[in-house]
Amino acid sequence: MEKIGVALIGTGFMGKCHAMAYGAVKAAFGDVPAIERAALCDVDEAHARKCAAEFGFARATTDWRDLLKDPGIQLISITSPNGLHREMAVAALAAGKHVWCEKPMALTLADAEAMTAAAAKAKGQATALGYGYLRNPALQFARKLIAQGAIGEVFDFRGSVDEDYMADPLIPWSWRLTRKDAGLGTLGDLTVHLVSLAQELMGNFESLCAMVDVVHGQRPVQGSDKTAAVENDDIAHALVRFASGARGVLTSSRIAHGRKNGLKIEVHGSKGMLWLDNERMNELNLYVADGPREERGFRRILAGPYHPAYDRLCPAPGHGLGFNELKVIELAELLYAVTGRPSQPVDFARGFSIEKVIHAFARSAESGTWTKID
Amino acid sequence: MEKIGVALIGTGFMGKCHAMAYGAVKAAFGDVPAIERAALCDVDEAHARKCAAEFGFARATTDWRDLLKDPGIQLISITSPNGLHREMAVAALAAGKHVWCEKPMALTLADAEAMTAAAAKAKGQATALGYGYLRNPALQFARKLIAQGAIGEVFDFRGSVDEDYMADPLIPWSWRLTRKDAGLGTLGDLTVHLVSLAQELMGNFESLCAMVDVVHGQRPVQGSDKTAAVENDDIAHALVRFASGARGVLTSSRIAHGRKNGLKIEVHGSKGMLWLDNERMNELNLYVADGPREERGFRRILAGPYHPAYDRLCPAPGHGLGFNELKVIELAELLYAVTGRPSQPVDFARGFSIEKVIHAFARSAESGTWTKID
């Protein structure tokens, strides 16, 4: 496949991010198809046209279904509100398109299941979800170290994902705080990332016991002196057990002042430990219990070209990748899948397994008991 | 009281630490009684004599009961193995002595309760347990900031206490790994510290749900090719709820490679956040959500003379206190209590409340359910 036609639905944070990835992936990776930016869709026509021009798409539309019929489009990016993911993804798959959909997958577990079923039916079509942090070369190097036994048998995982975008109790109420329109809160926005990293390094979850709370229960309604109820979770913590027998603890919060991209993980093994912090995403910290005791310490390893796929974007170590570049790598993985090469996108089946975990959080917290994850 | 006669039982890590505190406290604090180092007790007579000479004690003995009768002794340090704490402390209190006892308080909750009852009966006698980390000026400054509302209403606590003294699975089996002789494992050695800090900053615990595991279940028996079973816990994690309505997560491990004094806490509030890491015990990190957004960030505050009781030991900020100096402050608090001044030692009643929490960990983990803490 020399060229692939792509369409983009949505022009927000993630829409622009997908657009930039489409513009960069061929230059960075070389061994992927060239990208034809065929069409961009946004509900606001003027905005759609403006974005199409800026993002380099050939045409603009306000009707996403219009994209399905276009034979020049093989891959569709879905970056619309989460409540639309199911309908769009299922339709796109039915129309024979590959799909790159942002996370969280869907509002409900049923929706995620339906999407997974649709993807399973659409043999030969690739799917990918927006779990760019998994593509961080430092994280993948951690995975490799663990697989090689560098830190021995891993038995304990500590992870947190904290941001402060809802930390101020006076941030106004919006539809994003309702179960009906936005689904889960922190669990869907943040915890999914942490779960994806835990899976990547520790394997499948077996069970968990969670505590999920709304802390700032009322928020002011803008343009009024009233408040309205926050329905979805601010905080979600859990004890977890993995299928391997290992254990761990996950904490998450969207009301954690000072944390901007506070996704941190620690993996404890019988021969060493490693940890990462997304706010310093180009660093991996590694402790190995060998050599003279007096020379041991955590090593701060700066990402470099010897940590794939850093080399595709930069040959100079320590110069640093940015958040957007993880999406370029994510896209490359998807394009490898599209072209039938070995690759590791977070496809819908994998995404569904992540959704199962966060919905188990919710169930466990309600019942106050340990909950199995099938 | 111009002078106070003291005796020391035990000459290990903590014994020497108490001895150095006795040597320093009057020079540092000035407003405490002068210390008469009357007698030192160790089971090995030659070693007792050697240590008495080095630590500056007037005489040595191998019989701790001998100290009880000595009218020149008003305060007794108990740094013997934990299994002896109850008998010694109860006898010392009965003999009218003030008691400075190392943590954990005792092997069992019943023992801790008996000690607490003995202390309650001994009106006018002061008790203190070895929770030196509470005396860290950076920690006490955190407490003051919280009390002043600097970070608003506190609603989430994250704490971990990790060391690696048992991390190598080939470290041999010993009596310290049995329930009978050593009681709890990580819970008694490490988690107690974390619980003490959580209490100090968040108030009383209301309930918890814990996961407590032996990870390295068999260890080699020295001088043999056999292994023996490890009975007490390597790892102890819990979800917790505080009486205030706040919540949190505590993690602990004695098998965490790379952590040497990894006691870290994070307190999340509605206006800010603060965190500390004992491996950098002279630093407090504070984020306050005020001022222009673009200038906000975590502030690394170096401990200095404006953080009591740092000034008693050093007038120069950033020069740093050490672990041993926290014990000097702990001793000063005890001496203030002895002389009837306002003070805040961790007395036996407070120590008992800590023991209740770690024993609730054990019960909760066995039952797999949330457990109340009375």
Place this chain on the structure above:
Amino acid sequence: MEKIGVALIGTGFMGKCHAMAYGAVKAAFGDVPAIERAALCDVDEAHARKCAAEFGFARATTDWRDLLKDPGIQLISITSPNGLHREMAVAALAAGKHVWCEKPMALTLADAEAMTAAAAKAKGQATALGYGYLRNPALQFARKLIAQGAIGEVFDFRGSVDEDYMADPLIPWSWRLTRKDAGLGTLGDLTVHLVSLAQELMGNFESLCAMVDVVHGQRPVQGSDKTAAVENDDIAHALVRFASGARGVLTSSRIAHGRKNGLKIEVHGSKGMLWLDNERMNELNLYVADGPREERGFRRILAGPYHPAYDRLCPAPGHGLGFNELKVIELAELLYAVTGRPSQPVDFARGFSIEKVIHAFARSAESGTWTKID
């Protein structure tokens, strides 16, 4: 100007970096001309064709002079070896093209002067040199803070730029280590960056006293058992005075083991201090001597959308830009200059002032005396 045709000379580290910037700039900034990637030039024809395809250029050539005649090209990127910069840049300017040239500007001060003269003559044509670190939002925020007086009068600057790409003494000899073919060593590769940052924050240099050394004087000749002499500098340190009356110290090394992008600066002022480290380029550390003494500390400020031009690339704070994205901002500045908007590219005149400083290093080190910089 709705569209601008661009050509790229060179396909190495910087060539690819320019190519990716061309692919991203319109999506990121919106308010710049759309980019027509017209032609790519490389001496190797097959490689030129391959790169043109991957980087999205319409055609490939092996003759850079061929680009000069193409009316569809208005802007030319020069990322060829430094010894070719002068000839290409002067010719491109003469042909009416805008020029984006990598640093260091040229092998000799005379070459840099000639380029500057050519740019001065070419009124209405914009030039830019590859000083992307100046475009770091965290650095520009530092500049703004200083301008606003946030740290008072600035009087001392400490800067270092260290990498380890030549640190191993067994790295073989190459033409890059000769004065004739490569010009200065660390001074041209690294010190120029540091000088550019010092200028940006402190203003013009007045004089300096330098120490410039070759440390690993002989390097093995590949495929032989001989060694050859290294002619250009491994290390360059200097005391400096600025026209403002402030002072400072600059250190640089290409043989500094462990440093991958070790560009660090510290600015001392009468009311505070700030520092940055390029290995953590999304962080600015700021200390302001106000508020209660016990609450003061260095604040780690994470770059975010309130630090221009971070917002053009990402709306989420702390998510982090990468090295390549600084080149996108650099390109946007150049395109603003091309379209006559206020902008701050490092044009040839500014670049020449940087070259004067590093050549003054060399002269001062030879004479062992303080040297004026005109």
Place this chain on the structure above:
Amino acid sequence: MEKIGVALIGTGFMGKCHAMAYGAVKAAFGDVPAIERAALCDVDEAHARKCAAEFGFARATTDWRDLLKDPGIQLISITSPNGLHREMAVAALAAGKHVWCEKPMALTLADAEAMTAAAAKAKGQATALGYGYLRNPALQFARKLIAQGAIGEVFDFRGSVDEDYMADPLIPWSWRLTRKDAGLGTLGDLTVHLVSLAQELMGNFESLCAMVDVVHGQRPVQGSDKTAAVENDDIAHALVRFASGARGVLTSSRIAHGRKNGLKIEVHGSKGMLWLDNERMNELNLYVADGPREERGFRRILAGPYHPAYDRLCPAPGHGLGFNELKVIELAELLYAVTGRPSQPVDFARGFSIEKVIHAFARSAESGTWTKID
């Protein structure tokens, strides 16, 4: 020698620090003489008596000459103002006493030379100066690593020593800012420490070229609306060459906002690098260029009992020593010298070599030229 009688002159920051060291050294080290705290001297009689009681000295005096005749005193601590060091030290040595004198040694080079001559004459008497940072176990471990060749041949040294005790330009004028009464400024207070560390790790200085400035030239006179001139240096920077052929840069400032104990050093070698920062004095950072490139990084090594003399004060790694404990180690080194054991105090001869370097700073800065150090 089983016991040694000691006297203390001065009761300020360093006086109290010496007192605490006398109280701790025998308990910590065991293999040193027991300390008899014989007499304390302060010019204020009531204060002398109060301090003698608190610091545990048998008697108090206001006449330091009175100590010279006391046969029960073998060692005298001099912590009085620097202008008195020469007279007291020379007299104490003449009276047959060992001397522990705080730094800087004296106001002038002539005074330091006279003290050195007196010490040379007093064979069998030990002298030590207050360079406690040299006793930091992390620093001594760095020295050992260098000696073992862990980082190869060392060729570059970067050091800074910055504090902010004079950073506010409104801090009032005092006699400490005059040449006559206080001698050098930052050079005597801070740079001496940096020079001592550079010597310890790099060997003797050969020459330097310095820049020494008064930045805040006038300071307010307290209780008046006038200002008075600051005569001694705020800032002192230098390029240096060592006798070994290595080079380096030293920077110092007493007006560096935010730095509380900012003594940092970096040693660059042909196989690796190491660095330390006194504000985190229990950490050594080490990079060694071996093993797979992708696993390399700076290792943060926490001080522990395997780093002598940490073990004398604490058996638990990572628990951390404090500033005061470095003085305990310093005292132990002096006591080893007193008792004829191998030891490494900074004696007067070594101290004189440090004074030569800082006075060379002053001369070089005045002449604006490179200056030899004999």
